[in-house]
Amino acid sequence: MPSLLSEINSPDDLKNLEQSQLKTVADELREFIIDKISQSGGHLGAGLGAVELTIALHYVFNTPVDKLIWDVGHQAYPHKILTGRRDQFHTIRQGGGLSGFLKRSESEYDAFGAGHASTAISAALGIATARDLAGDNYSVLAIVGDGAMTGGMAYEAMNNAGLQKRNLVVVFNDNNMSIAQNKWAFSNYFTELIANPSYNKLKSNVWEITGKLDSLGDRIRRIASRVEEGIKVVITPGILFEALGFRYFGPINGHNIPQLIKIFKEIKNLSGPILVHTVTRKGKGYKPAEEDEQALHGVTPFDKVTGQSTKKTTSNPTYTEVFGNALVELAKENQNIVGITAAMPDGTGLDKLQKIFPNRFIDVGIAEQHAVTFAAGLATQTFIPVVAIYSTFLQRAFDQIVHDVALQNLHVIFALDRGGIVGADGPTHHGVLDFAYLRSIPGMVVMSPKDEIELRNMLYTAVKYNSGPVAIRYPRTQGSGMSVDKPFQKLEIGKAEIVRHGKDIAILSIGNMVNHSLGAAELLIQESFDPTVVNMRFVKPIDEKTLSDICKKHKIIITIEDHSASGGFGSAILESISKNNFKDISVVVHGIPDTFIEHGTIPELHKQLKLDAKGIASLVKDLIKTNR
Numbered sequence: 001m002p003s004l005l006s007e008i009n010s011p012d013d014l015k016n017l018e019q020s021q022l023k024t025v026a027d028e029l030r031e032f033i034i035d036k037i038s039q040s041g042g043h044l045g046a047g048l049g050a051v052e053l054t055i056a057l058h059y060v061f062n063t064p065v066d067k068l069i070w071d072v073g074h075q076a077y078p079h080k081i082l083t084g085r086r087d088q089f090h091t092i093r094q095g096g097g098l099s100g101f102l103k104r105s106e107s108e109y110d111a112f113g114a115g116h117a118s119t120a121i122s123a124a125l126g127i128a129t130a131r132d133l134a135g136d137n138y139s140v141l142a143i144v145g146d147g148a149m150t151g152g153m154a155y156e157a158m159n160n161a162g163l164q165k166r167n168l169v170v171v172f173n174d175n176n177m178s179i180a181q182n183k184w185a186f187s188n189y190f191t192e193l194i195a196n197p198s199y200n201k202l203k204s205n206v207w208e209i210t211g212k213l214d215s216l217g218d219r220i221r222r223i224a225s226r227v228e229e230g231i232k233v234v235i236t237p238g239i240l241f242e243a244l245g246f247r248y249f250g251p252i253n254g255h256n257i258p259q260l261i262k263i264f265k266e267i268k269n270l271s272g273p274i275l276v277h278t279v280t281r282k283g284k285g286y287k288p289a290e291e292d293e294q295a296l297h298g299v300t301p302f303d304k305v306t307g308q309s310t311k312k313t314t315s316n317p318t319y320t321e322v323f324g325n326a327l328v329e330l331a332k333e334n335q336n337i338v339g340i341t342a343a344m345p346d347g348t349g350l351d352k353l354q355k356i357f358p359n360r361f362i363d364v365g366i367a368e369q370h371a372v373t374f375a376a377g378l379a380t381q382t383f384i385p386v387v388a389i390y391s392t393f394l395q396r397a398f399d400q401i402v403h404d405v406a407l408q409n410l411h412v413i414f415a416l417d418r419g420g421i422v423g424a425d426g427p428t429h430h431g432v433l434d435f436a437y438l439r440s441i442p443g444m445v446v447m448s449p450k451d452e453i454e455l456r457n458m459l460y461t462a463v464k465y466n467s468g469p470v471a472i473r474y475p476r477t478q479g480s481g482m483s484v485d486k487p488f489q490k491l492e493i494g495k496a497e498i499v500r501h502g503k504d505i506a507i508l509s510i511g512n513m514v515n516h517s518l519g520a521a522e523l524l525i526q527e528s529f530d531p532t533v534v535n536m537r538f539v540k541p542i543d544e545k546t547l548s549d550i551c552k553k554h555k556i557i558i559t560i561e562d563h564s565a566s567g568g569f570g571s572a573i574l575e576s577i578s579k580n581n582f583k584d585i586s587v588v589v590h591g592i593p594d595t596f597i598e599h600g601t602i603p604e605l606h607k608q609l610k611l612d613a614k615g616i617a618s619l620v621k622d623l624i625k626t627n628r
Contacts, residue, residue, distance in 0.1 A: 047077030056260035071120030072145030073101030095600030115428020118151025150365030162245015250277025324349025391431025420562030426599030436567035448511030519613030
């Protein structure tokens with residue numbers, strides 16, 4: 001007998017089922033996700049927690065005419081499966097397969113793309129405004145993952161939505177709030193009461209009648225409002241949302257399908273901004289994920305029984321781990337060092353500092369703008385803040401870096417993890433714009449290490465540097481495995497390193513591309529070519545003395561970077577050559593083309609972009625042959 005899930009190819013198929021069958025669909029959907037993600041890897045916990053919520057939304061609302069805008073895109077795996085992508089789900093996050101996030105070009109059911117957090121309410125309000133301007137009639141819902149509510153953008157959007165008073169529903173999928181058991185029944189009863197059509201009709205009638213009673217009616221209205229608000233303050237946590245102009249319903253059990261369906265049906269035709277607060281459990285229905293929400297948030301292939309990764313491990317630490325350990329070493333020597341993260345302590349390696357020096361570890365939540373200005377405040381008082389944020393997330397705080405840090409020449413260290421191509425997370429997470437936006441800022445030092453030892457020394461140098469902001473950018477990969485049990489060494493700011501002397505061509509590389517360039521040199525040597533390879537180390541300032549020496553000895557230069565070729569490291573080299581009027585130099589900038597790169601493994605994408613050793617070697621050969 002086929003499963004119910006196997007017969008669901010669209011939300012219309014879901015609607016054809018009896019409500020009593022939906023619990024079975026939820027069980028099958030949860031098992032399907034666990035089975036597929038255990039084989040392919042991906043985000044696990046958030047999707048498992050959103051299964052019943054997703055079923056109820058598609059059961060009640062007429063998608064894709066009604067618009068679901070998901071925040072924190074990895075909670076939308078059940079949504080993908082129920083909207084015609086079940087048979088492709090095994091390809092998720094793989095080259096040529098489904099995106100791990102929401103993607104408008106992938107499905108008409110993905111009303112808005114989502115990779116970063118706290119965007120859904122703003123986008124939903126924009127869509128609702130477009131609906132009203134066009135004179136259309138459909139529902140717009142923003143489904144906001146719990147962490148996204150720590151982002152200021154969510155509250156900016158809610159404030160504006162409350163003022164505009166358009167018909168809009170925000171579903172707060174809260175998997176991190178503890179609701180006392182003995183309040184559940186009463187809270188749910190009150191929620192159902194104030195959502196009930198009879199209650200709302202009575203309320204509307206009272207308002208209409210009292211509006212005709214002049215001053216007496218006004219007094220009755222004020223008393224009624226105080227009673228209703230007083231009840232809500234006592235038994236619900238929704239007063240903040242009410243203050244922002246939303247009618248609040250909740251908290252309700254986000255795993256109770258009949259209750260979800262009932263509340264969605266009852267609020268569907270209410271006017272104005274609505275917030276439905278659902279409480280769910282991350283990893284729901286899979287014991288290992290329930291017991292360790294952090295570890296099974298995003299996973300590599302794993303054993304379904306134990307939840308343990310089946311991926312072969314190596315002894316080589318990642319750059320993230322090297323950074324985290326080095327920061328702890330430095331924090332032991334310097335009590336003014338403070339680590340700051342935006343909801344990613346494990347992902348950035350700051351969990352190590354958190355364990356050793358919890359009072360010098362600050363997690364600000366998904367609030368990158370606040371993190372940067374908070375760090376600026378610390379820096380004015382002689383502390384040394386180390387802001388560890390993924391490259392692609394730091395983009396959100398560009399103005400704060402400029403206005404609050406650089407303009408005041410404050411000693412803030414930015415540790416940019418996930419620099420360059422990051423792999424399966426795809427275009428929303430590739431950190432390929434950081435060189436360009438950071439090097440444009442006056443006074444900013446920007447560096448990128450070729451290996452683990454250089455990362456440690458760059459962090460040490462950044463701590464010792466007391467003349468303004470410093471950024472260190474490193475990749476999402478394992479290191480080469482070299483020993484890091486060496487004393488820290490201070491680097492000369494802006495000083496490059498020639499790692500191989502040659503005569504045919506100069507390969508100027510930065511960061512993780514240095515070792516790829518050395519690999520290319522080995523291939524070239526086998527064909528009797530003789531390249532120079534330079535580890536530039538710094539994107540800003542550029543080592544103009546070394547560059548001058550290179551230009552005197554070489555007429556062909558190629559720059560290599562795991563970054564957009566527009567405005568990055570190669571552009572900095574071109575600007576320096578132009579400024580110093582070096583003549584008769586042929587320069588080729590090689591990096592990521594002017595397009596968004598899709599997801600795939602890092603080696604696959606580097607090969608595709610000719611940023612691996614073989615690809616670089618082929619480019620160099622062609623350049624040498626052409627110039628000869």
